[in-house]
Amino acid sequence: MANHASAMKRARQDEKKRLQNRDQKSAMRTEIKKVLTAVETGDKEAAAVALKSATSELDRAGRKNQIHARQASRRVSRLNAKVKAIS
Numbered sequence: 025m026a027n028h029a030s031a032m033k034r035a036r037q038d039e040k041k042r043l044q045n046r047d048q049k050s051a052m053r054t055e056i057k058k059v060l061t062a063v064e065t066g067d068k069e070a071a072a073v074a075l076k077s078a079t080s081e082l083d084r085a086g087r088k089n090q091i092h093a094r095q096a097s098r099r100v101s102r103l104n105a106k107v108k109a110i111s
Contacts, residue, residue, distance in 0.1 A: 052081040071107045
C-alpha cells in the first residue's frame with residue numbers, strides 16, 4: 025500500500041478510473057450484443073438502431089484507449105457487415 029500522500033492520491037485515482045473503464049467496457053459489450061441479437065432475429069430496423077449506438081460506444085472506447093483504435097474500427101466494420109447481410 026502507498027506510504028506517502030502523492031502515492032495514496034494516485035491509488036485513489038487509479039481505483040476510480042478502473043471502475044469507470046469497467047463500466048464503459050461493459051456498456052460497449054452490451055451494445056454489441058444488442059446488434060448481434062437483432063441480426064439473429066432478422067430485425068433490420070432494430071439492428072440499424074443498435075449498430076448506431078454500438079458504433080458510438082466502440083469509437084469512444086477506441087478514443088479512450090480502453091481498446092485499441094484499430095480493434096474498435098475492425099469491430100464496427102464486422103458489425104456493419106452483419107447488419108448489411110440481413111438487408
